[in-house]
Amino acid sequence: MSLKLTILGCGSATPTIDRNPTAQVLQVLERFFLIDCGEGTQLQMRRNKIRPRHFDHIFISHLHGDHYLGLFGLLSSLHLYSRNKPMYVFCPPKLKEIIDLQLTASGTRLSYELHFHELVENGEQLIIETNEAAVYSFPMNHRIPCWGFKFVEKPRPKSMKGEKIREYNISFSKIDEIRNGNNFVNENGKIIPNDELTFPAKETRTYAFCSDTIYDESIIPYVKGVDLLYHEATFAHELLDKATNRYHTTALQAATFALKAEAKTLIIGHYSSRYGEVSALLNEARTVFENTIAASDNLVIEIS
Amino acid sequence: MSLKLTILGCGSATPTIDRNPTAQVLQVLERFFLIDCGEGTQLQMRRNKIRPRHFDHIFISHLHGDHYLGLFGLLSSLHLYSRNKPMYVFCPPKLKEIIDLQLTASGTRLSYELHFHELVENGEQLIIETNEAAVYSFPMNHRIPCWGFKFVEKPRPKSMKGEKIREYNISFSKIDEIRNGNNFVNENGKIIPNDELTFPAKETRTYAFCSDTIYDESIIPYVKGVDLLYHEATFAHELLDKATNRYHTTALQAATFALKAEAKTLIIGHYSSRYGEVSALLNEARTVFENTIAASDNLVIEIS
Secondary structure, rough: OEEEEEEEEEEEOOOOOOOOOEEEEEEEEEEEEEEOOOOOOOHHHHOOOOOOOHEEEEEOOOOOOOHOOOHHHHHHHHHHOOOOOOOEEEEEOHHHHHHHHHHOOOOOOOOOOOOEOOOOOOOOEEEEEEEOOEEEEOOOOOOOOOOHHHHHHHHOOOOHHHHHHHHOOOOOHHHHHHHHHHEOOOOOOOOOOOOHEEEOOOOOOOEEEEEOOOHHHHHHHHHHHOOOOEEOEEHHHHHHHHHOOOOEEEEHHHHHHHHOOHHHHHEEOOOOOOOOOOHHHHHHHHOOOOOEEEEOOEEEEOOO | OOEEEEEOOEEOOOOOOOOOOOEEEEEOOEEEEEEEOOOOHHHHHHOOOOOHHHHEEEEEOOOOHHHOOOHHHHHHHHOOOOOOOOOOEEOOOOOHHHHHHHHHHOOOOOOOEEEEEEEEOOOOOOEEEEOOEEEEEEOOOOOOOOOOEEEEOOOOOEEHHHHHHHOOOOOHHHHHHHHOOOOOOOOOEHHHHEHEEEEEOOOOOEEEEEEEOOOOOOHHHOOOOOHHHHHHHHHHHHHHHHHHHHHEEEEEEHHHHHHHHOEEEEEOOOOOOOOOOOHHHHHHOOOOOOOOOEEOOOOOOEEE
16 A cells, blocks of 8 residues: 655745646555646656546645646646546636636637536535545635645455465355455354454555645644645745745744644645755754655655 | 847647747847747746846737746746836737736735736737837737737947048037938038948848748738748648648648748747657758748747
């Protein structure tokens, strides 16, 4: 079991040569989720050999340009590639209006169904469930309405112990329910506990995405104990005033947030373009939360 | 006197690793004009060391995403850089609505004035005149309303012959009008012809941008005799049917257009992503119009 996170862009509002604006791909088994879609996302997908047609679900955190300006181009390309399966976009209310206006202006009638699901500001919400994962939205605290997303891997069927199948003469038709956790009752009515028949269930993994936001501990319950936490760290702590004024977070604050949220691993990003390289931000975060990773474009992180 | 054209993007609708969507910068003396603004234009400006703050005029040919999706990000960045001089955007009618909606959604009130000038479909129009150049729009023939642009360098004042100033005792106050082409009348009423007093005027240069369009000879009068003609060449001529169906042009057609327009030099671009390299398109064009250049990202062409 593993989650694979690819950072397509880890910059903030003004792009730099080395950093595209925010976009990430989370892969859970064969399922690909696109999280934010800043300008250049299509090109970054190409560079990372990720195919746009693999996506059915796109999550947009908020309507600052550096988090969604790559979306219309991506949707247009899917049309040019003659996509015919539906696409689901989970996003702030006004995005549908923006995309619809752009479609009208370009005279495009998409080759596929495009569904918008408006995010709501009322606490944690289960917004989509696939065979591979459940996805929740929760409110961030930014200058405009903004959401975080949590991806919770679904438990997978347990593996059977082959010798037990023979020992108890278990018929093929019973295998699925045993793998899903049920006990087995043999022909004499004897109950064989599930644990005796199967290997322990593999742990499921969780990923939470928190960008953009001011430091806000009221968000912690939504991401408590996640395996991997992405939290924005736009500035170093010496620029706390600037961070606060702009509803952003410092690296030190991101680490404090991760510590209090009891995350296993923290990944920071959304760096201000003033930082050519980010070791100062990383070191600052590690003074509080040792297990911190600095995002960089094209970085791949696997949690297995 | 020279025009300097920088190709920021020469791809078409679906971007490739090597080709950004359409954007070009034309420099006339100290004046910078941005022509189309596909996704990634800001980054391409950085790569080419062109500063966004140098621009006061942006020209958008039409509202297919590959020609304008970089605009909102660019305008947002200028706001973050605290720009305070006005920006003028010459564009199809609906673009103002799109940008306004995105500004509202992002809660942004720009730090500078943003003026939209709607292009009109009625033949050639003088749309802006600066000290350096006059810019004209003219209609292309595409699937949606689309415009080309012609940039005509302004004549510069002629240079005086120093010895004639002394010979005719010309006062300082008369110099400007002589440099602008007037004759000189001395104190005895004798007319000294301008040609005797000045060096010949330097030639002015013209650039015309034609993208996107089906092959259409009715456009030729608008670009007759230009020094440099950019014409889209999305496909090779073997795909003429596809080009025609999609209101695009083949390389052979672009060359025929340049020949009939009596352009000095042709530059082709807007290549379909099916072409990894474009020597076939270039060779095809050169069978008809020898002086053809193939656009590539970051190519700089000077006409002097």
